[in-house]
Amino acid sequence: MPGLLEKENLPNLEFFFFNTGYFQTRKFNITWSSSFKKIRLNNIGVLVFHPIKGLLVIDPGLGINFDKRRKKNKTLNFITNLSGLSVKNKQSLLEILKNNDIKANKIENILITHTHYDHFDAIIDFPGSTLWLNNKQEGFIEKEKKIHLPDVLTSLKLSKQKDKLKIFKFTKKTFGPFKKSFDFFGDQTVMLVPLSGHSPGQMGVIISSKNNKTIFLVGDTVWSQESIKKNLSKGMFTQLIADYNMKVARKKVHLLHLIYKKWKKKILMIAAHEPELKNLNEVKLWR
Numbered sequence: 001m002p003g004l005l006e007k008e009n010l011p012n013l014e015f016f017f018f019n020t021g022y023f024q025t026r027k028f029n030i031t032w033s034s035s036f037k038k039i040r041l042n043n044i045g046v047l048v049f050h051p052i053k054g055l056l057v058i059d060p061g062l063g064i065n066f067d068k069r070r071k072k073n074k075t076l077n078f079i080t081n082l083s084g085l086s087v088k089n090k091q092s093l094l095e096i097l098k099n100n101d102i103k104a105n106k107i108e109n110i111l112i113t114h115t116h117y118d119h120f121d122a123i124i125d126f127p128g129s130t131l132w133l134n135n136k137q138e139g140f141i142e143k144e145k146k147i148h149l150p151d152v153l154t155s156l157k158l159s160k161q162k163d164k165l166k167i168f169k170f171t172k173k174t175f176g177p178f179k180k181s182f183d184f185f186g187d188q189t190v191m192l193v194p195l196s197g198h199s200p201g202q203m204g205v206i207i208s209s210k211n212n213k214t215i216f217l218v219g220d221t222v223w224s225q226e227s228i229k230k231n232l233s234k235g236m237f238t239q240l241i242a243d244y245n246m247k248v249a250r251k252k253v254h255l256l257h258l259i260y261k262k263w264k265k266k267i268l269m270i271a272a273h274e275p276e277l278k279n280l281n282e283v284k285l286w287r
């Protein structure tokens with residue numbers, strides 16, 4: 001089996017980035033800095049076309065009518081208002097697929113980097129897809145039940161009843177600098193690696209394909225590539241309210257920084273809320 005960056009025997013995958021909303025904030029919240037500059041964070045997910053295994057979505061993002069639906073949960077509504085979340089002028093994945101003549105039932109599998117609402121709310125729009133969670137992610141949803149929308153929890157329950165919810169554990173197979181991993185398709189094109197800290201069970205997703213640059217989705221470990229390059233955590237206030245375990249989260253930022261230093265020409269690392277989309281022109285992007 002090939003290791004990290006060995007691509008000769010891999011199939012060719014296509015992937016598209018999409019954006020389902022944005023957050024308004026200041027630079028000092030995103031990365032350790034004293035800048036008050038206004039920044040718009042995106043809410044990015046990825047659609048992966050595997051030539052044999054079909055369509056996979058990583059982080060489906062905010063689902064259809066999120067602005068209306070969020071009002072059903074006071075706590076979540078408060079959090080979204082506080083973070084300046086807006087989905088105005090943005091489309092849910094379901095709408096994006098419709099505009100591109102792709103039927104929702106073609107999405108066979110869904111993965112989420114971590115179980116925060118902004119990353120997996122849209123599972124309600126894909127009841128026929130199989131949702132994959134690692135065992136720690138599943139436990140964390142249960143723990144934070146109160147801040148999920150009722151229709152998302154119902155959707156999870158239904159998936160479980162229909163055997164469309166698969167819970168997996170990382171195996172002890174090393175992949176690059178990671179001691180554990182999970183080979184999603186069994187051909188090392190989509191490798192899941194543990195990246196907890198921001199939330200329990202958060203995963204990084206490394207997508208390798210014959211003809212494309214390797215993509216490393218780092219979830220919310222950081223909120224911009226700049227933080228990886230400079231080895232900077234989020235702002236202190238953000239760490240306090242957004243990171244589940246600040247100490248572990250900081251270690252993971254350092255690990256990403258080391259990966260960047262070693263393989264920056266070969267691996268494109270992307271944060272789930274990456275603000276600088278203009279720097280992502282090496283990958284195809286749907287907006």
Ligand SMILES: [Zn+2]
Nearest residue numbers: 116118119220
């Ligand atoms: Zn997030």
